[in-house]
Amino acid sequence: MTRTRVNSALIRRINTGRLFHIIRQNPGISQQRLSIQSGIDPATISIIITNLETTGIVRRTTDAPTGRAGRPTVALNIDARAGFLAGIGIEPDAIRVTLATIDGMACADVTVAGSTEPEAAALAAHEGVAAALRSVKAGRGALLGVGIALPGLVSLEGRVVFAPNLGWRDLDIAAMLARHLKCPIRLENDVKAAAIAEHLFGASRDITDFVYIMGRSGIGGGLYMMGEVYRGPHGLAGEIGHMKMVPGGRACGCGARGCLEAYVSERAILAELAAKGHQARDVAGILRGFEQGDAIVGAVLGEAGYYLGLGLANLINIVSPRRIVLGGSLARLAPCLLPAAMDSLHANALAAIMRDVELVVSVLGDDAAPMGGVALALHQFLDDPPIKLGRGRDHGAGPPE
Amino acid sequence: MTRTRVNSALIRRINTGRLFHIIRQNPGISQQRLSIQSGIDPATISIIITNLETTGIVRRTTDAPTGRAGRPTVALNIDARAGFLAGIGIEPDAIRVTLATIDGMACADVTVAGSTEPEAAALAAHEGVAAALRSVKAGRGALLGVGIALPGLVSLEGRVVFAPNLGWRDLDIAAMLARHLKCPIRLENDVKAAAIAEHLFGASRDITDFVYIMGRSGIGGGLYMMGEVYRGPHGLAGEIGHMKMVPGGRACGCGARGCLEAYVSERAILAELAAKGHQARDVAGILRGFEQGDAIVGAVLGEAGYYLGLGLANLINIVSPRRIVLGGSLARLAPCLLPAAMDSLHANALAAIMRDVELVVSVLGDDAAPMGGVALALHQFLDDPPIKLGRGRDHGAGPPE
Known part of the structure; x- marks a missing residue:
């Protein structure tokens, strides 16, 4: 055991x-x-x-x-003044670095071009960190730790198992970055990292059981349970975007059909709009269409909201969180998705479980991934502080070790 | 917090x-x-x-x-010889009491008639315990604790929130039994209790992350995570039978449509067989029809297996357990359900997460609920032992309390 x-x-x-x-x-x-x-x-x-x-x-x-x-x-x-923590959000096209003091207050933010070539991405991340460090007053403190958040499956050991958007499989990107940076580096799936940031820095500080559900190209999930993010025995738990909503339904990037993300991700909504002849190219375009009362946009968002509510009902029935936090594109589209989502949520969640669940929109916005990186670095820092904390007579002196 | x-x-x-x-x-x-x-x-x-x-x-x-x-x-x-623990499985028509020594070895088993009238059920449970105690040699030890497992939502405080089959809502059945029995009593949902029994006495002793999925009239779930059963902030987590498989699909007892239990529970399979003109009245009848190669039974079980596999794929994607344990009617029907279930499971679970998941059939069988009760009583006994365990110089003397 x-x-x-x-x-x-x-x-x-x-x-x-x-x-x-x-x-x-x-x-x-x-x-x-x-x-x-x-x-x-x-x-x-x-x-x-x-x-x-x-x-x-x-x-x-x-x-x-x-x-x-x-x-x-x-x-x-x-x-x-103790030093800095760097949070790195890696995406195929851009790498964003947020530098924070150890209390988690962001003090610099740098975005550099990304790469799907691992060594190039590691080098770019290093350059982003260096630029961020240069932008704060020199000599104010050392870099104490780095956290990397990326879209993909990450093992408990901190290796990339599979990151389809980056094209990475079984890759130790942290070790590549470690050749440039001499400090502890922790790697995690970006949505799990965002869930930790939501707990440390966001609106869910006092909530020990919540589900963070983030829309981006796909749909990712972070189950925050009993006061910590649940990783499962291999670190891969939380792939709620691949919950099946419709047997044999829309094709999903994972190879299966009918997945939640094939109905409610930004990409899925844009594809459905395009198929119906609408021109929206991004979330801003969707929002504009919705505000203008475009019928196609209304219908597509109504359908996406229905499936979002159904997926949330499943999560509530299974996991019974105190709160569900919508992040990424789901946060930005919340005003258009929630009317239909709330209808299907209430129709499909068990009333006794649903009673006390809150549905909120994350305040972290686009900062979720890099602040997730900062949260990882802070966890790492506290798990393994730079010096051994002394042993005192009175504070838990225990059995011989 | x-x-x-x-x-x-x-x-x-x-x-x-x-x-x-x-x-x-x-x-x-x-x-x-x-x-x-x-x-x-x-x-x-x-x-x-x-x-x-x-x-x-x-x-x-x-x-x-x-x-x-x-x-x-x-x-x-x-x-x-230290004493006995009693596990009580309450169903509308029958109450089963298993008496065990504190190592969890069953030594007596009594079934009495059940009742949906709470006071009558409490009295019947007490009579079952008394009969079980009489059946073991007198004076061999006291009753140290009782655990009750029943089909329904149970709050963290041990109250019945809602038990549809029993018709109970917001009821403190443990307090009613406590008027007859002078020992600690713990109450839990029967599937969560069964998951604990599976971990303490079953085949999953060394597994800290598994999902127990039990078929009976409905489908219940117990999420065993990080070494303990996950209850969620209100004690209600794990209602995997109400995961929606088909939007607007078959009506479910919960009032919604398309729930997993409307496709794979014993009751759902029997109803579907009846609708197609087949005579099976219980699991034994289903098994008989399957062995005889009955085409209707084959088709209905094929469909049920397909949805079971889809539901398991969702659970694996979300929770990433090391193992899934099938109990109750799902255990007995496993030979007929698994061929179709494995096909849809493999087609729908993410390969990286699925790789190391085991699918097993519980060895506890019909003992799951009463042994779940024994497991609850044992947890209670160890959480709050009858005498205070002394403090020693060397075993974790900590801060002043």
Whole structure:
């Protein structure tokens, strides 16, 4: 049985990560408040915060005394000077790099031309990171980690299993980039990465169970379950775009027929419009047609919305998320898709399960993939911090290891 | 954010549970071997085993010296005399009680008449448990816990949300039974309970990610993910029988159309056979017709198998389990359903995800629900053991609590 061994080092890491995120989301929080919010005792917090301060990750500032007690308040902040995390969104035609401080605040954004040739793509990604680093003030901090998000199946070990749009199969793109960049690199499917970003930086911070469904050329899914993105035993879970909606239905790029993405992806909607003689070439064109009350656009979006609602009903019945988050083209097309989608959703989800589900549109927009990369880099950074966090008498000293 | 607080008490409980299950599955194991297999250090194991021995859960026996070293070997066993767990499978027409020792070995089995009247059902369940206890030797041990498995939606708090076959809605059947039985009682949806039994007592002991799909009047699902059954934020996840296979297709008991269970449940297959003029009245009749080469039976099972394969492909694409386990009527009909199901499964699951998935038939058969109840009772017993497990210097003493 593969299980994470539960020991004091793991507790220390989990507690450190929890405190990091609470401070990140509550800049200036006091240690006392941190203890209340985390449920971790003050002595343990003190030791962890000292470690985080020693490593330059957290900064304590002392405010002037307030209130009658007259004791100065110590405010905790993630130290933005600690260094940078780079998130890389790889697409066939463009590579987008977002540079962020370790609290996840974006501070630079660079887009370079992409390539389906792996070495060229790795080199371009490196150049994008270098350009982003140059654009921020020199010497302000090192690059602490890189996360790459790309459209394709990614194994638990961080290898590309299959990325049809890029034409990559069984490829270690992270290792290629590692020849240019000397820092930890983590690779993930872009929708799973976006789901992590949605949880860390988006509107779903307090939600431990949600489904992120992203439209782009296809439809991808990220199942965020029990507080983490669900990868499945091989890292490949979440291919909700290939749920079959119509037996023997429209041909899909995967080789099968009737898949959800053959009805609701940007490409599918554009193809259906073209087949009906409409001229729209992109999401903006679809939106324009919808606003102008074009009958063809209305009919095609009504059909796409119907299938979107049916697919969401299936997900709700199976996975029972607290929330469904629409991203990418589904976010931009939401105003036109949701009327029909809500109808079929309510007609097909079990009422008892549907009752408490929220349907929301991601606020990350086109930043989802590169911010997903930043989220991966932050996870990597917290999973394996640059220095060993010390062991204290009181913070989970456990069995001999 | 709702998260389990990670502290030393939790570690102690997790380690105790792990050791319990390793001993249960390896009767007579030595402490040394237990340490190797669990990865827990000998000092910690020694303390936990002493606690388990003091509470009568584990028994140490000393064998005669073997080998050159001449030291006697201490063999560990779960002490079957510690007491009993009762698993109760509730159906409208029958209530089945399986009594087991705490190692999960069934020792008595009683079926009593069921009732859709809740108080009557609770009383009948109590009488079933009493009869089962009478049938084992008196005074051999107390009833330590009860698990109830029933067909319906069960909330995280253990209330029946909706059980259509029983006609129950928002009902605390466990509290009704608790008026008759003075021990902890846990309630769960029967298919989720069966999935837990499959993991504890069935063929999927070493599998942390599998989908249990059970046919009965309807089709139910249990998603076993990351080593535990996935309940979702309200406890209602796993309703895979209501995945839509055909837009606007066959009417389903849930009120929607085209659900998987409207094509592959025992009831759906029998209804389709009846509509085509065939006389089969139960699974045995279906099997008989299939063996006799009846063309109607062949066509109906071929269609059901096709939709079963399509549904499994969706589950594989979304959840990417290591294994899919067929239970209930799907297990019994597997020989007739699988040829068509495998064809549509392979045509519709993504090859990279499908590669390592196993499709197996549950060995628990009709015992799935009552053994599911035993599994719930065992989980409850280990989550909240009858005495507090002591704290030792070396086994995960953590922060002040």
